[in-house]
Amino acid sequence: MNDTSTLKPGHIQGETGIWEMVIGLEIHAQISSKSKLFSGASASFGSEANRNVSLVDAAMPGMLPVINEFCVEQAVKTGLALNAKINNVSVFDRKNYFYADLPQGYQISQFTKPIVGEGEIIVDLNDGEQTIIGIERIHLEQDAGKSLHDKHPTKSYIDLNRTGVALMEIVSKPDIRSPQEAGAYVKKIRSILRYIGACDGNMEEGSLRADCNVSVRKSGEEFGTRCEIKNLNSIRFIIQAIQSEAERQVDILEEGGIIDQETRLFDTSTGETRSMRSKEDAHDYRYFPDPDLLPLEFTDSWVQNIREKLPELPDSLKKRLVKDFGITSYDASILVEEKDYVDFYQQVANGRDGKLTANWMITELFGALKKDNLSFSESPITSENFGELISLISNGTISGKIAKEVFSEMMKSKKSPSKIVKEKGLEQVSDDTEILKLIDQVISNNQDRVNEYLSGKDKLFGFFVGQVMKLSQGKANPGVVNKLLKEKLK
């Protein structure tokens, strides 16, 4: 094989040259709404099967959909947050197909006139670079129910709890060029959705899923034939699936084959995609405007009103953090990834050392949470306690080293840092006489090394510092120790 270590992400080295990936994503985001898109039934997750089903959801004869205005507002909010054009008139269409978990025999969606048109977002890549990804459209649609095929040897069970739950489909332009970019794009969209509260972004519960359209081409050539990988529910799977699918396509093309346009599924156990249905088997959905619903129409002032209520979004927040707290743009981009992070950060950093706070949050706090397999919301450390810790470091009460000890105790006991410091007697010792006592002890215990040092072996100075610190159980103020030792050993 060729050496691929120098290849850019999203490039694949073939026998005939380098291939480039072209990727477009359709993100299905469940709107954080108490009730469904067209019925009053609860949209909550995890209820007993078929508990959250109204007459409308079950498509009983004569039942009619009524639009949930809250959901419309969330879609508009999302459109505004993605810098997209809001369509003041949009239309609901019926997408017709038969399936046992689709009670109406059609899904209400938006086909030719979606609620949101073109937009774009800035995506932060790992190397600190940024790229712009275009948004093609956002439309509102109903989720389908769930078929359970493994409960009975010959029967399938149907759970309609999800039926009719409101989804937004956010369709990107084919602007994405690597699996990593795709991952970063999903992360960014998820972050924005959480900021504005339109979707909880919970991929494990299926609140956010993505279909990935992947094709490959030689640089500068026309787009190749694409395949769509359905229903990916983690960023890791999105990255794996795109990489594996692109490699599959390159293999076929390199052998002189052609790509069949088809829908594929990602097998998480093999890490590969497999065919679900070919273009020939594709449904003819017979879209047409739903005659049960009027077109959605809103005025500019209604949209403006929503725009004014939008919270500060990650991009502008990031700029502000760099400016207000003097942290690096890289640190800021990590902190704004989640609204929870940035809220926590701001609570702590306000009136404290912003850089120190950022370092401690990103390195120590995030590291410890990851180690303990905890999410940020499960963190045992409150912003008050974390702030206190930062203050204790800043005002010299404890050294950075002791702080780490205090921090790990905080993770375990949830106690406040000052309490821990007091209980364990961890205050930093900066008092000259205290420290001189320790220095005298070290000198008398190591007379021969003192002589070596005095005869010119300067390197031994560090050894004495270490001994003093050890004797103080780490509590001695290293600056003071340095200063006094120098004087003592003159």
Add this chain to the structure above:
Amino acid sequence: MSELLDLNLVEASKALKNKKITSLELTNAYLKSINDTSLLGAYLEIVEDKAISMAKESDKKLIDGTARPLEGIPIGIKDMFCTKDIKTTASSKILENFIPTYESTVTQNLWNDGAVILGKLSCDEFAMGSSNETAAKGNVINPWLKNKKMSPGGSSGGSAAAVAARSALAATGTDTGGSIRQPAAFCGITGLKPTYGRCSRWGIVAFSSSLDQAGPLTRTVSDAALMLNSMAGYDQKDSTSANLKMPDLMDYLDKGIKGKKIGIPKEYTQDGISEDIVKFYEKSIDWLKDEGAEIIPVSLPHTKYALPAYYIIAPAEASSNLARYDGVRYGARQEASSLDEMYELTRGNGFGDEVKRRIMIGTYVLSSGYYDAYYLKAQKVRRLIKEDFENVYKKVDYILTPSTPTTSFELGKKQDPLTMYLNDIFTVPASLAGLPGVSLPVGLDKSGLPIGIQLIANSYDEPGLISIARVLEMSAGFDFIADGAAK
């Protein structure tokens, strides 16, 4: 008994309120009529116990002075309306055992106003038909010339037959392309299709959502006014329901016609229309002129495209609306070894030929590659037809047309679907434009069958429609009773 049956709705209501009769007497008279006329096959389901208990309830209210507008009036309900705890089949085998747990808005409005339910009335399957011959449980016989077994029309054939046969004091119907007006014309009664959006569609089995509209079938125009007063109203549960208050139609019965302009569209007097109908159409024009109306010839140039457009739009919507009858959750299910096979068997056995035909047409016209040529073009035609009416209503107040090109025909005689579809040629344009229309009987043809004339008003002008219809009704003085009616 017979005197009770002689009372029309308005008269019966008055007699009830004046305590001349009781609802129980009236309801029992009608229950007996249902029995006496059972050979007509108008009823699919009779709810005698419920009728009697509702009548008794009404009698209490009549006594204690809390009577509501339709207190104690026994009526029949077309089987397209979902009625709580009462079997609702839409005359289809696929729903043969379906019992809703909910009540349609329109019927609930009627019960809230004191009406008494007698039972559910037959119709064409899913309201698709113009002769009531597509009903799964068999034909309904028109009480006129009953020995000849004439069609009551459709799809509200059971409703029209029951009102004409005096086995219901009034009935509800639904009209998609003429399903209230055409059977009313065939059975010599009044049938009113309100403006699209006047009556909530919530709880009515959907055929074609952009066209379906509930309305009353009654003996007289005043009866229709009283019924529609109760049926209509804004409903949040139907997004296409009009948020407009309808004035009390009873206030418009005697407004007269002086100074009103009546349009006579030239496109509605074509070949193929029966001579007797032409004769009574001309008579009707003269009557209105005599009463002080100004008669103005008008043109609705796109009329000839209305029927083809209708037979694209209605089946298209139906093909989607009827997808829910899949055997999965309710209704008939044929067991099979795979999901697709279950669908095929369930729907293959559950739907009749006319319904299948329309599902196939509808599926075809929405298919990719055909959508633009059929569905989209039909929608453009629909817009042009709407514009035709808008233009004409700049010049006139109402439009007068025949209700149907012919009077009733013998059951089983019209086998060709295209000939059958032509029945709706005069009713479909107003449906496509969403306009209110009423058919009322103005005379009998040579063979003794009723002739209906249609009045079409501008959107939401039901009050005006009622006043003009009342004038025509008085002039025509139609007081014949079907030979098959209960005595």
